[in-house]
Amino acid sequence: MLFFSYFKDLVGREVTVELKNDLAIRGTLHSVDQYLNIKLENTRVVDQDKYPHMLSVRNCFIRGSVVRYVQLPPEGVDIELLHDATRREARGG
Amino acid sequence: MLPLSLLKSAQGHPMLVELKNGETYNGHLVNCDTWMNIHLREVICTSKDGDRFWRMPECYIRGNTIKYLRVPDEVIDKVQEETKSRSDRKPPGVGRGRGRGREDGPGGRQPKGIGRGLDDGGAKGMGGGRGRGGSGGKAGGSRGAGRGRG
Amino acid sequence: MLHLFARTQKQKKLVHNLSCRGVSHIDFGSLKMSGGPGLESLVDQTISVITNDGRNIVGVLKGFDQATNIILDESHERVYSTKEGVQQLVLGLYIIRGDNISVVGELDEDLDAHLDLSKLRAHPLKPVIH
Numbered sequence: 287m288l289f290f291s292y293f294k295d296l297v298g299r300e301v302t303v304e305l306k307n308d309l310a311i312r313g314t315l316h317s318v319d320q321y322l323n324i325k326l327e328n329t330r331v332v333d334q335d336k337y338p339h340m341l342s343v344r345n346c347f348i349r350g351s352v353v354r355y356v357q358l359p360p361e362g363v364d365i366e367l368l369h370d371a372t373r374r375e376a377r378g379g
Numbered sequence: 380m381l382p383l384s385l386l387k388s389a390q391g392h393p394m395l396v397e398l399k400n401g402e403t404y405n406g407h408l409v410n411c412d413t414w415m416n417i418h419l420r421e422v423i424c425t426s427k428d429g430d431r432f433w434r435m436p437e438c439y440i441r442g443n444t445i446k447y448l449r450v451p452d453e454v455i456d457k458v459q460e461e462t463k464s465r466s467d468r469k470p471p472g473v474g475r476g477r478g479r480g481r482e483d484g485p486g487g488r489q490p491k492g493i494g495r496g497l498d499d500g501g502a503k504g505m506g507g508g509r510g511r512g513g514s515g516g517k518a519g520g521s522r523g524a525g526r527g528r529g
Numbered sequence: 530m531l532h533l534f535a536r537t538q539k540q541k542k543l544v545h546n547l548s549c550r551g552v553s554h555i556d557f558g559s560l561k562m563s564g565g566p567g568l569e570s571l572v573d574q575t576i577s578v579i580t581n582d583g584r585n586i587v588g589v590l591k592g593f594d595q596a597t598n599i600i601l602d603e604s605h606e607r608v609y610s611t612k613e614g615v616q617q618l619v620l621g622l623y624i625i626r627g628d629n630i631s632v633v634g635e636l637d638e639d640l641d642a643h644l645d646l647s648k649l650r651a652h653p654l655k656p657v658i659h
Contacts, residue, residue, distance in 0.1 A: 305631060306657040307583065317566040323597070325566030329634075338651050339585050339609060342641035343577055343634030347566055349597055352581065352631040352657050380592035382600050382624045399629065415598070415626065446582065448624040455591060455602060455622055 288375045292368070293318040293356075302332065302357040303348055309337055311346065322350035380458055386411050386448065388458040394419075395449040396440060401427030404438065415442030568593045571635055576601075578625065579632040583654035585609070586620065587636060597627030607646070609654075614647035631657055 293315070302312040303324060310333070313326030327345050331337045340346070389408050396404045396417065406419030417440050424433040571590050578586045578601065588604025601623040608616040 306659060307579075307581075307631060307655045309579075309632075309654065311632070319565040319567070323566050336651065337654070338649050339579065339607075339654055340577065340632070340634055341649075342637050342644055344637050344640070346632055346634035347568060347571070348632050349627070349630050351628075351659075380600060381594050382592055382598040383594065385592065385600050386624060442626075443628065445626050446580070446629045447626060449620065450622050450624065452602075452622050455600075 288371055289322060290318060290320055291371070293322065293324070296358065296362050299359050299362050301326070301359065303353055304355040304357070305348070306352045306354045309339075311340070311348065313346070316345070319350075322353065324348045324350065324353065324356075380455075380462070383411070383413060383415065384462070385450065385454060385458050386415065386417075388461060389448075389450045389454045392451050392454055394451070397446045397448075398440070398444045399446050400444070404440065406438070409437070412442075415445060416440065417442070417445075417448075568597075568599070568633060571633065575636040575638065575641075577607075577634040577636045578630060579634075579654060580625065581629045581631055581657040583656045585654070586623070586625070588620070588623065590633075594627075597630050597633075599625050599627070599630065599633070601625060609649070609651045611650050611652055613650075614645075615649045617646070 297315050297317060299315055300312065301315050302310055303326065304310045309331065311326060311329050311331055313329035316325040316327045318324055325345070325347050329340070329344055329346050331340050334341065386408075390410065391407060393405070393407050396406075396419070398404070403425045404419060404422055405425070406422035409418040409420050411417045418437065419440065420437045422435045422438045424435065424438070425431070568590060572592070574590060575587065576590045578588075578599070580586065585607045586601060586604050587607060588601035591600040591602045593599045601620075604620045604623050606618045606620055608618060610616070
């Protein structure tokens with residue numbers, strides 16, 4: 287649940303999602319669910335010349351299972367908070 | 380509308396199934412379950428490259444090996460009809476039910492019969508379908524029978 | 530103090546979970562939106578699906594379920610190549626298994642109308658490797 291909560295907290299921020307087919311999509315995080323499926327708004331593909339496949343898509347749903355990386359905004363990372371949440375999760379709380 | 384409801388409604392219809400390994404199976408759907416496992420009859424299997432073919436009287440495909448299913452366009456209208464008649468039937472004795480009884484009586488009952496016929500067929504499983512198939516009928520025959528019953 | 534803004538049980542629980550380190554920047558407005566990234570909002574809309582084997586299928590979303598299995602009506606495949614423009618193949622009514630889906634995009638009809646597919650050249654997308 288930690289990553290689910292974490293991503294929920296990032297809603298509204300700009301992220302880049304790199305998929306397992308090498309496609310990277312940038313957009314505003316709209317929502318996440320328990321499977322870490324992600325919905326982005328105002329999307330654009332990072333290398334549009336190489337990947338024009340989503341030129342007419344502005345909002346998209348990305349299946350959690352195909353996500354390789356999520357690049358986070360630096361200000362969206364609170365190390366202290368993450369440490370603490372990780373410990374609590376490890377304790378089973 | 381749920382994908383598995385559409386699949387269920389496609390019972391008796393021809394369909395094309397592509398597996399994750401690229402093989403395709405063309406046949407008539409006999410039955411399916413909630414894991415998308417499917418039972419086809421009168422099947423032609425095509426290799427990934429499309430250069431080899433196999434005929435088989437029936438086959439059973441595990442759901443999680445499926446990539447996609449292509450079903451005849453008209454099946455989607457059938458589901459809408461079935462779900463409509465099902466929701467009409469659900470609240471018995473409520474105002475809506477009365478409306479059906481009075482005006483759509485005969486017409487409204489017809490699709491209800493179809494819906495139930497299919498449900499029964501599905502619930503009883505392949506037993507019924509197989510029996511009919513064995514006596515020379517195709518899967519389509521079982522659909523016909525279902526409708527007749529309704 | 531955050532509890533003042535937590536309206537539902539779910540939000541209260543979240544606040545409780547996060548309250549350890551003085552978290553003070555939860556935006557409940559957007560949390561409400563984030564009931565989950567279901568595909569509800571896309572039903573009966575034209576969508577563009579990218580599958581794990583690298584295909585791009587465009588059609589009208591008629592239904593979906595928890596596993597992201599989807600029903601696509603009036604669908605066609607857009608085949609990309611470097612040799613010629615995008616070819617469109619008519620597919621019809623499809624059920625695509627969730628396992629095989631990478632991305633479901635809402636197709637902006639205006640943007641799409643202004644695309645000249647016959648001039649687009651690109652390699653087909655690579656398949657997903659897990």
